Amino acid sequence: MDDGTALAMAEVRGDAPARSRPLVVDLDHSLVRTDTLHECLVTLVFRYPRRVPTVARALGQGRAAFKRAAMLHAGLDCEALPLDPAVVEAIARRRASGGEVHLVTAADQLIADGVAAATGLFDSATGSDGAANLKAEAKAEALARRFPNGFDYVGDSLADLPVWRRADAALLAGDRRGVARRLAHERIVPELLPRRPVRARDWVKALRLHQWSKNLLVLAPIVLSHEFVAPALLLQALAAFVLFGVVASATYLINDLADLSADRRHPSKRYRALAAGLIPLAAAVPLAAGLLGAGLIAGWLLAPAFGAALSCYAALTLLYSFRLKREPLVDVAAIAALFTLRVVAGMVVIGHPVSLWLATFTATLFLSLALAKRSAELVQAARSGRPVHGRGYLPGDEPLTLALGVAAGVVSVLVMVMYMSVDAMPSGLYALDGALYLIPAVLCLWVMRVWLLAHRGALDDDPVIFALRDRVSWWHAAAVAGLWLVAVGGRVA
Numbered sequence: 001m002d003d004g005t006a007l008a009m010a011e012v013r014g015d016a017p018a019r020s021r022p023l024v025v026d027l028d029h030s031l032v033r034t035d036t037l038h039e040c041l042v043t044l045v046f047r048y049p050r051r052v053p054t055v056a057r058a059l060g061q062g063r064a065a066f067k068r069a070a071m072l073h074a075g076l077d078c079e080a081l082p083l084d085p086a087v088v089e090a091i092a093r094r095r096a097s098g099g100e101v102h103l104v105t106a107a108d109q110l111i112a113d114g115v116a117a118a119t120g121l122f123d124s125a126t127g128s129d130g131a132a133n134l135k136a137e138a139k140a141e142a143l144a145r146r147f148p149n150g151f152d153y154v155g156d157s158l159a160d161l162p163v164w165r166r167a168d169a170a171l172l173a174g175d176r177r178g179v180a181r182r183l184a185h186e187r188i189v190p191e192l193l194p195r196r197p198v199r200a201r202d203w204v205k206a207l208r209l210h211q212w213s214k215n216l217l218v219l220a221p222i223v224l225s226h227e228f229v230a231p232a233l234l235l236q237a238l239a240a241f242v243l244f245g246v247v248a249s250a251t252y253l254i255n256d257l258a259d260l261s262a263d264r265r266h267p268s269k270r271y272r273a274l275a276a277g278l279i280p281l282a283a284a285v286p287l288a289a290g291l292l293g294a295g296l297i298a299g300w301l302l303a304p305a306f307g308a309a310l311s312c313y314a315a316l317t318l319l320y321s322f323r324l325k326r327e328p329l330v331d332v333a334a335i336a337a338l339f340t341l342r343v344v345a346g347m348v349v350i351g352h353p354v355s356l357w358l359a360t361f362t363a364t365l366f367l368s369l370a371l372a373k374r375s376a377e378l379v380q381a382a383r384s385g386r387p388v389h390g391r392g393y394l395p396g397d398e399p400l401t402l403a404l405g406v407a408a409g410v411v412s413v414l415v416m417v418m419y420m421s422v423d424a425m426p427s428g429l430y431a432l433d434g435a436l437y438l439i440p441a442v443l444c445l446w447v448m449r450v451w452l453l454a455h456r457g458a459l460d461d462d463p464v465i466f467a468l469r470d471r472v473s474w475w476h477a478a479a480v481a482g483l484w485l486v487a488v489g490g491r492v493a
Helices: 001-013 035-046 049-061 065-075 085-097 109-119 139-147 158-166 177-185 200-206 211-222 231-258 260-264 281-303 304-322 328-351 356-384 398-427 431-455 463-469 471-488
Strands: 020-025 098-110 124-128 152-154 167-173 192-193
Touching: 001 328, 020 085, 035 049, 035 065, 035 231, 035 260, 035 281, 049 065, 065 098, 065 109, 085 098, 085 152, 085 167, 085 192, 098 109, 098 139, 109 124, 109 356, 139 158, 152 158, 158 177, 167 177, 167 200, 177 431, 211 231, 211 260, 211 328, 211 356, 231 260, 231 304, 281 304, 304 328, 328 356, 356 398, 356 431, 356 463, 398 431, 431 471, 463 471
Parallel strands: 020 098, 020 152, 098 124, 152 167, 167 192
Antiparallel strands: none
16 A cells, blocks of 8 residues: 555544444445455466366355355455555545444455455455355345445445445545446436546556567567668568567566565555556456467467467566576576577577577576676665565575676676677678677676676666666667677678
8 A cells, every 4th residue: 555545544543533424335446446356366376276176166156155265265465455545535534523434345254354454444344255245236235224324335336336326425436437427317426536547658567668678689680690681581570579579568467467465565566557456457367368369379470480489488487477586596597598589589580590609698698687686686685684575585695696697797798709709700791890809898897887786786677677777888888889880881781
């Protein structure tokens, strides 16, 4: 929850000076900006996939039984759910005026109890009992019997319409214009509890479009082979770049779905669109599946070898998200492999044989950069006294990551020198090949700077994103590009 919500919750817990009508609050998409059943199902699929058939069989016993089974077999981190600040503020006002506040939801009773205990906002919590689904008419009937002298109700959807008809006052949570129009048609004037709507930039951030910059490695082979002047090959390479981006965006969404609870407890990741409840899970899941499927199918149609490389990238990314990122040292090897697959895909999409020199250089360089990120995290964790959560590293591992990372960086520079001597210079592609020898020197200086920052714990971003934002790194890149152009001379035609 954000700071404003926390302050409002603190105000709620004060003693009421007077009596007023009870306020009944719905849970899903009202008090919390998400659907708790969807949360349970996502957790079930990503953490306990073997339990899916058991939960699915419960659907035959009714929706309430299905909700109970989902909660029992998946669980829910009720303390980390994203609360709606406007609803929390409405609760605070009602408690301040002396009114009782009750949580009544179609979610399972176990979830209702968990949320009530985690927030401390309610006088009571009532949910579906595993047999009857407390929704729509069933909820309206139950509330009318329980509060014969009247109540006010906070809801968000048309399913709440029967409840609003019996309530003394309606409070509408979220940006629900269609629901507001239906209430107006019913001659019910609700109090609006506004919520920031989903914006295009929320989707841009969730899809990590800025991370597409990493896929520029797909274009490295066509540039180094000087074949970018061939329109057909250039279009092939550009299509490969886009497809890598589409598949990568899908895997980022899937990763965020798998890490919902952990992200909500992270100081910065809790503001991600999915973790904050800005983007509904019901929209994110089909989008991720659609992007992944479309990207892979298009990749195989573009070129079978490229489709195979792209499929390996997707499989390794998902394996990393669900397992490998928690295995120390294996995690950085997987990251290096993902970057290497980008280069390999760039080779095969234009029909080139795989260059072991270029692949080895890519693997060792990005292994060094991945270790630099881990090393910086360990330094920061040691200073703050907090462990590195979910990564498998322990305090005191920093000397090992430092040694391995610097060694990998040195090896990458040596591989580049050998590649230029054995492969690039004899190829006849360069008019002034002596300029190529200065490129490893510039690379070495940049790698040393990255490791200096990592050793100081000052490398806060992914090293690739850091390089894109760092002015000094841009100067290094400009120097490399300039030396390459000098070496090429007039040989590109």
